[in-house]
Amino acid sequence: MQTFRSQARNVARSCIARPYTRTLFVNKHHYTTQSIGTSSQTPWFVDPEPLPVRHAPPHLAPNPQDLPENIPAHVKQLYVHLHQSPYLDPSSLIVREHTAMPPGPPLPKTIPKGKRQRGRTYSGEGLTEEPGGIWSWVFLAQVKEGTENRGSIESVIRLVRKTLLTMQPPLPLPPNSKRRMHNGWAMIDAGDFAVHIVSREAREKYFERPTDW
DSSP states (O other), X not given: OHHHHHHHHHHHHXXXXXXXXXXXXXXXXXXXXXXXSOOOSSOTTSOSSOOOOOOOOGGGSOOOOOOOTTOOHHHHHHHHHHHTOTTBOXXXXXXXXXXXXXXXXXXXXXXXXXXXXXXXXXXXXXXXXXXOOSOSEEEEEEBOTTOTTTTHHHHHHHHHHHHHXXXXXXXXXXXXXXXXXXXXXXXXXXXXXXXXXXXXXXXXXXXXXXXXX
């Protein structure tokens, strides 16, 4: 009986001295073990290395356009206000000098008619003034896709008019039209420059080439 008790004590001592080990299933092919009796500074389920910081892609924060050196102050001021508008796509905001269209070929002479060869005419040299547009500078601002039918174009129109009317001196503007835009294109004539506010569909349709505007 004493021999049995001494053997039982030895078994109990060995169980107490040996830490209990459990097996944890990690994936299909790998296993890991952890001792209950041991302690560590970092738990087994915590990644010891910090996760890398994810920065915003460059296309989400585009840089403003490099404006020409000869741009007027009021045009530059309007560009800054439009670039901060939440309704516009900053990457699509463009301001540039109006591109003069090259002169076309001279008008042909009228072919003479009849036996006496009458009807020959000469159209002349045309206008003596230099060819050009009615505006010196042109803005092209595209609203964010999907907002053109939710009042974004009208909001940009109000921003443009408010910015120009609060300048010193205020720029003369035509009366504000209360008609809601349904074709995705609005234009503001500000004297020596124009502002085109368009949707993506209108831009691809009417402003595909720079010579169109």
